Amino acid sequence: MVEEDTEIDCVLRPMNCEINLLSRSDGSTMFMQGDTTIVAGINGPMEVKSQKMAYDKLSIEVTYTPLTGPAKVDDRLIETYIRESCESAILVSLHPNTMICINLQEVQDSGGLLACAINASCLALINSGLSMKFTIAAVSCMIEKETGKIIMDPDNTQLKNAKAEFTYAFDSINKDIVCCHSVGRFSQSEFLASVDKCKQVSQFIFDFYREITKKYANTV
Amino acid sequence: MEVSVGDVVMPGDSLKDIKSTKKEGKNERENVILGPGLRREGDKVYVCKAGILKRRDPAVYYVDSYQKRYIPSRGENVVGIVTQKSGDIYKVDVGASEQATLSYLAFEGATKKNRPDLQVGDVIYAKMLVASKDMEPELVCVDSQGKENELGVLSSDGMVFTCSLSLVRKLLNPECPLFRILGRNQAYELAAGMNGRIWIKARSVQETIAAANAILAAEYTVASEMQKLCARIEKTLLLVT
Amino acid sequence: MREVPLTNCERNFVNKCIEEETRLDGRRLLQPRPVKIYFGSKWGCCMVSLGHTKAIAQVSCDIRQPKTFRPNEGTIYINVELAPLAAQHFESGRQSEAAILISRQLEKCFKDSKCVDLESLCIVADKKVWSLRIDINIINHDGNLIDCASIAVLAALMHFHRPDVTSTGEEIIIHPASEKDFLPLTLFHYPVCVSFITFENGNTIMDPTYIEERVGVAELTLGMNSYRELCSLHFDYLTKTMTVEDVISAVSNHAANYATKLVQDIKEAVAKDVQSRYKKDDSDTSRFKESIQTNKITTMISDHISIKLQKWDETMIEDHAEIENNNKSCIIKHEEGSAELISVFDDSINKEESFNSTYDSDSDNQCLELSNPEKKHIIIDLVDDSD
Numbered sequence: 006m007v008e009e010d011t012e013i014d015c016v017l018r019p020m021n022c023e024i025n026l027l028s029r030s031d032g033s034t035m036f037m038q039g040d041t042t043i044v045a046g047i048n049g050p051m052e053v054k055s056q057k058m059a060y061d062k063l064s065i066e067v068t069y070t071p072l073t074g075p076a077k078v079d080d081r082l083i084e085t086y087i088r089e090s091c092e093s094a095i096l097v098s099l100h101p102n103t104m105i106c107i108n109l110q111e112v113q114d115s116g117g118l119l120a121c122a123i124n125a126s127c128l129a130l131i132n133s134g135l136s137m138k139f140t141i142a143a144v145s146c147m148i149e150k151e152t153g154k155i156i157m158d159p160d161n162t163q164l165k166n167a168k169a170e171f172t173y174a175f176d177s178i179n180k181d182i183v184c185c186h187s188v189g190r191f192s193q194s195e196f197l198a199s200v201d202k203c204k205q206v207s208q209f210i211f212d213f214y215r216e217i218t219k220k221y222a223n224t225v
Numbered sequence: 226m227e228v229s230v231g232d233v234v235m236p237g238d239s240l241k242d243i244k245s246t247k248k249e250g251k252n253e254r255e256n257v258i259l260g261p262g263l264r265r266e267g268d269k270v271y272v273c274k275a276g277i278l279k280r281r282d283p284a285v286y287y288v289d290s291y292q293k294r295y296i297p298s299r300g301e302n303v304v305g306i307v308t309q310k311s312g313d314i315y316k317v318d319v320g321a322s323e324q325a326t327l328s329y330l331a332f333e334g335a336t337k338k339n340r341p342d343l344q345v346g347d348v349i350y351a352k353m354l355v356a357s358k359d360m361e362p363e364l365v366c367v368d369s370q371g372k373e374n375e376l377g378v379l380s381s382d383g384m385v386f387t388c389s390l391s392l393v394r395k396l397l398n399p400e401c402p403l404f405r406i407l408g409r410n411q412a413y414e415l416a417a418g419m420n421g422r423i424w425i426k427a428r429s430v431q432e433t434i435a436a437a438n439a440i441l442a443a444e445y446t447v448a449s450e451m452q453k454l455c456a457r458i459e460k461t462l463l464l465v466t
Numbered sequence: 467m468r469e470v471p472l473t474n475c476e477r478n479f480v481n482k483c484i485e486e487e488t489r490l491d492g493r494r495l496l497q498p499r500p501v502k503i504y505f506g507s508k509w510g511c512c513m514v515s516l517g518h519t520k521a522i523a524q525v526s527c528d529i530r531q532p533k534t535f536r537p538n539e540g541t542i543y544i545n546v547e548l549a550p551l552a553a554q555h556f557e558s559g560r561q562s563e564a565a566i567l568i569s570r571q572l573e574k575c576f577k578d579s580k581c582v583d584l585e586s587l588c589i590v591a592d593k594k595v596w597s598l599r600i601d602i603n604i605i606n607h608d609g610n611l612i613d614c615a616s617i618a619v620l621a622a623l624m625h626f627h628r629p630d631v632t633s634t635g636e637e638i639i640i641h642p643a644s645e646k647d648f649l650p651l652t653l654f655h656y657p658v659c660v661s662f663i664t665f666e667n668g669n670t671i672m673d674p675t676y677i678e679e680r681v682g683v684a685e686l687t688l689g690m691n692s693y694r695e696l697c698s699l700h701f702d703y704l705t706k707t708m709t710v711e712d713v714i715s716a717v718s719n720h721a722a723n724y725a726t727k728l729v730q731d732i733k734e735a736v737a738k739d740v741q742s743r744y745k746k747d748d749s750d751t752s753r754f755k756e757s758i759q760t761n762k763i764t765t766m767i768s769d770h771i772s773i774k775l776q777k778w779d780e781t782m783i784e785d786h787a788e789i790e791n792n793n794k795s796c797i798i799k800h801e802e803g804s805a806e807l808i809s810v811f812d813d814s815i816n817k818e819e820s821f822n823s824t825y826d827s828d829s830d831n832q833c834l835e836l837s838n839p840e841k842k843h844i845i846i847d848l849v850d851d852s853d
Contacts (some may be wrong), residue, residue, distance in 0.1 A: 108551035134292030139237030
């Protein structure tokens, strides 16, 4: 139940990134949260095939390539999450009859892959200069089986004794939830507590976005 | 987050104190102009691109952002590639989502009988006449007086390379010293398109490559360092030639 | 999305450059681009960059039934993926002609040259063998995909370790890493591909970039191993021309020298990484981070971020000001909230709770001088009681 102290500590894995990594993409990034690594590239707005054309908005195509083998159901799920959350962030009405491709390549998975993928695609979108309503930041957390403690940004070894795993994405204006994904069993209060924690942590990811932009914006 | 002029802004930030300067002797206030990267929603002004918020008098606000993909905008000069001849028009690739059209008659002195001689794969320097999100972009190679005015076909002796749109904007800024410094010791001819394509022609192959590399290196160089950059390139050139 | 058309300017200029024996990136005609290899934390995972061309390879294995005509040999499958990430004109989904061509060339170079000891991958003849799968994902296309892919495959194969198995007649046991160390693959020789492009004027260059590939008229790929043996050969005219003369004999010597040096470099890189893994207790060392240079303007390296979080509280929604006062008021708040929530319960519990809370406030006052954790401890106990 509720603990009455007001502050607790949590440690996020180190975030590393290199933007503008790929010469052939309009916006690209390699984003690492701990050892979990994703390479993301954006192409567009560009010509769209007629069957996918939307006359009033930009259509978004997401391709996620896993490290081994062809794309599986889980990978399609990641694609859907990213498409839906990016569609809410991008000003889609500005570029009708066109499309953008968000291409993601898994490089390494050590926990929190979905969160890392969403953050990488957002950073790539920022780098591509596409007009967006807001930026999005995804945070993953888990509930430990024995203690019921909420652990932020867990890695693979921590995830082994997880009761439930959550991934939330928030927008940068109101910190509303854009995307929510959960695995496992949990109670309502655990759910609300994890939302609140992730919401606070998301600010650090938004700060990270701003820092990296700050670093290159003044010279470019 | 609220931001003001000169800050590094992110999409979703809102602008603080947008003011238009009141000119003396005039009663009505001047309009505030929101440039690229800004949008209005109700009373608030939101940022929609990541970059630096800038202001220009009287009250023009815009975000200077990094971008590689061209989105056509009216009145800009671009470097395009002719991809197709069909009927009365050429199709030109400008790097945008759609190919632009260029009429046979949009050249200096062109008539129905006297057609310009353009081949597929030729590079042209042209001005955006029509650019709207719902319409096919249209190019012209003449100004309103019907004069060519440095627009038109670019000679196929030169070299075309691509760079980011922000680099072109940086180079074309009158305060940028790069072209001036480069031109001091070597002759070159250059056409920079706002679509991130630059056509360049110098006396020799080596000089062209050197100048092109100097331009690309300018991407991550601040204006004060450009002198050094050019000196280094001239030095290597002298060693090579 | 179609490919950006090649302009006459570029074609003329590149041809002129090659004629004058200079290249756009300042290399000599037969000079390759620098190669960088980074290994992931899993066995057999690596990222290779050849100039701007980048590829990621991952070797994986599972147990299958062998092919009937080779009952005591394992199998290798090589898959090259040209996703739209590499270049916008590639389509996702079905394999393109270019991807099949690269796959086939790699198969010729690695599978058909029998560089992997397939017999050692046999567990039970005719029943169970290891089947290796190598996935190569190209993430940036700046020409010469085949060389980059072949370096990635070789590095991944040399780096890969498979689990050990013991066969006890009927059953086979696959040992996890904690029981028995993983075993590396046996490679008989180490082939790599070296590519050349010939231009209209007859000059041949090594390791072409994307634009050079588009302008060139004939391509040649030699699969060479470190013993200067030829493992595969691919020659193709890109456009109809008769200008290309005997390229193979002109460049093969140079290719062999380069292949020897390259294989040496790859070996060193692999050995360095494998040894550092053996030394450490946990083998989870990812080196992808090293690919991010610290001093570049477009990169950002951060450390672990420690955060002090505001504790989430159900009552926070009701009132913020009260909570900030002190711990005592929180308890009261909590009690109010729980009273509402479990109103169907006996009144006695509520009474007990209120008693508890008053008691708690007392104890709180008592231990005000004590350190914080203890205080917290007491409170938690109380809350547990009330449950």
